[in-house]
Amino acid sequence: MFGIKIETKDLSVWYKDKQILKEIFLSIPEKQITAIMGPSGCGKTTLLKALNRLLDIHEGYKVSGEVLLDGNNVYDPKVNPMEIRARIGMVFQKPSPFPHLSIYDNVVVGLKLRGITDKKYLDDVVKEVLNKVGLWDEVKDRLESSAAKLSGGQQQRLCIARALALNPEVLLLDEPTSALDPISAAKIESLLLDLKKEYTIIIVTHNIQQAARISDYAAFLYMGQLIEFGKTQEIFTNPKNELTEKYVEGRM
Amino acid sequence: MKRLRNLIDKSYTALAACSFFILVLPLLHIIGSIIINGLKRFDLELITSPPKSLLSAGGGILHAIVGTAMVVFVAMIISLPIGFLTGIYLAEFARGKLAQIIRALITTIAGIPSIIVGVFAYTIIVVVYGFSVLAGGFALGFISIPYVVRSTEEALKAVPIEIKEAGFSLGIPRWKVILFIDVGYAKSRIIAGFLLALARVIGETAPLIVTILGGINIPSGLFSPANAIPLVIYQYALSPFKAWHDIAWSAALLLLIIALVMNLGVRYYLKIKAIYY
Ligand SMILES: Nc1ncnc2c1ncn2[C@@H]1O[C@H](COP(=O)(O)OP(=O)(O)O)[C@@H](O)[C@H]1O
Ligand SMILES: [Mg+2]
Secondary structure (H helix, E strand, C coil): CCCEEEEEEEEEEEECCEEEEEEEEEEEECCCEEEEECCCCCCHHHHHHHHCCHHHHCCCEEEEEEEEECCEECCCCCCCHHHHHHHEEEECCCCCCCCCCEHHHHHHHHHHHCCCCCHHHHHHHHHHHHHHCCCHHHHHHHCCCEHHHCCHHHHHHHHHHHHHCCCCCEEEEECCCCCCCHHHHHHHHHHHHHHCCCCEEEEECCCHHHHHHHCCEEEEEECCEEEEEEEHHHHHHCCCCHHHHHHHCCCC | CHHHHHHHHHHHHHHHHHHHHHHHHHHHHHHHHHHHHHHHHCCHHHHHCCECCCCCCCECCHHHHHHHHHHHHHHHHHHHHHHHHHHHHHHHHCCHHHHHHHHHHHHHHHHCCHHHHHHHHHHHHHHHHCCCHHHHHHHHHHHHHHHHHHHHHHHHHCCCHHHHHHHHCCCCCHHHHHHHHHHHHHHHHHHHHHHHHHHHHHCCCHHHHCCCECCCCCCCCCCCCECCHHHHHHHHHCCCCHHHHHHHHHHHHHHHHHHHHHHHHHHHHHHHHHCCC
């Protein structure tokens, strides 16, 4: 068995008067890939943003319950949400490199804005994380050119590199391949399989095959409720809940 | 029935065409006269030398070009920081009563006739320091604040939510996200807004009459009287001398060209920037 990296206890989220997540109990194993599946609008994105306290930046959300990161509640009033966001990196559905920054600066902007200016260190980080995401050879000669000129797949890998530059423990990915062509998507999938040696990965996807291909654990979310969670193989071959069965068989 | 509809259709088209010409013809007439009359004295002397003397014909409007540059510079020093910060506040923080008050204030300022702003500048600056670049710059700066506020606010509101979220997800404080991610992303539109605000006030005449006085000297500093291109046009056009009328036309042509270059420049700038966004 693996250690538990993140645990949600009785996690509920409201937006205005509408309850989006309902009493979620979920244990995310360390250095594994956990897929969160479910139909559109069931609350997957909201769940991810609740984990790294990204909901805090928007108005109108209310969170109750606990999110434990290494056993400590990230919603504890003593906790600085910025530290949580640095420890739990995030990659979004739409590739969102900063178009006004160079490729180099996209990678290190988080470090720079967190006060790290040592040029040698930043250079090393850029090389290391771009290598990790398989982008180094493609961009090493144009690190100073705008990130907006990269292809969609390259942009998404750059965004993964940007998150990795902060040396996070957890990586959240919200449908990272849904805006990409199949080849770019496949590259990202194999990249994630590499990355799980070092990071705990949570990937939201509504591509059932993708979840089956790359995840070790899978959760099925439906209308804000966690219907089922377990080993991916179990979920796919022997689902306990009828809804889960319908969903993984593509009958929903 | 069909014929009637046809008729209505056609007359509507004709009406639209008519109003278009009513709108455009005077504009073409104005631009045409400025070009034809302005070309007579549109020479190197116009932009390289000040007037010869108060009453003789020769010379150019160098004093007014320098005056306009200085006054607009002071105006921008005043309005850019105030307008920029207010724009950020309204786009990123504004909630509740205070924001409403500020918004109402900005709308009010935008609606004040510029001559009133000039008189205001007169009572608080001219009375103390005399007619000066400072007074004119203050007046034009005040007038341009709403433009800077609105363009900054709109540019920031156009920043996609993914970009903001991506910024926050790097674990950096809000003010850094705003300053380095949002403003960075929106910077070409913000700069374009600055330039358009500048283009907007460069032709202001009324507030300058009561703040910088005019005259034929090249201003020597912040506290010296000055002239400005639109003010020269106004003063020379009212003079009895043909030679001065010609200079006024040429100054008008110069102003027209400046405004045109700025507006087209901003458009072009935004277009090349837009490729990346
Ligand atoms: N800012 C918001 N404004 C309005 N509705 C929201 C907002 N955020 C979430 N919701 C609602 O919460 C539900 C879950 O949204 P989301 O987490 O984005 O779902 P998913 O990612 O699974 O498609 C949706 O029904 C959505 O309408
Ligand atoms: Mg979503």
